[in-house]
Amino acid sequence: MKADNLKSIFNEFDHQSNHVSHSELNLEQMKSSLSDTGLKYLQLAAKTMIFIVALRFLTDYLNNNMYYKIDYPEHNLDSAKNQFKLI
Numbered sequence: 362m363k364a365d366n367l368k369s370i371f372n373e374f375d376h377q378s379n380h381v382s383h384s385e386l387n388l389e390q391m392k393s394s395l396s397d398t399g400l401k402y403l404q405l406a407a408k409t410m411i412f413i414v415a416l417r418f419l420t421d422y423l424n425n426n427m428y429y430k431i432d433y434p435e436h437n438l439d440s441a442k443n444q445f446k447l448i
Contacts, residue, residue, distance in 0.1 A: 408448050415444030 395403070421428045422437035429437055 411447050415441045
């Protein structure tokens with residue numbers, strides 16, 4: 362996988378694409394320590410983590426917002442929707 366392809370993995374999560382994100386810089390540094398399999402599944406791993414966080418927000422919303430601090434009743438639901446949009 363080319364370095365340009367590796368950088369593009371994280372660009373979709375960077376809302377300000379006109380600057381280099383910390384993820385891109387760290388990825389360049391750790392590229393040599395990742396296996397080919399690790400590189401192959403890196404994007405899937407990132408999306409999986411986002412999915413897990415989304416499920417946690419949704420679960421908390423369905424359980425009457427007992428875990429995460431909220432500012433309004435649908436806060437966790439909105440957070441879950443925003444996380445799902447990132448996938």
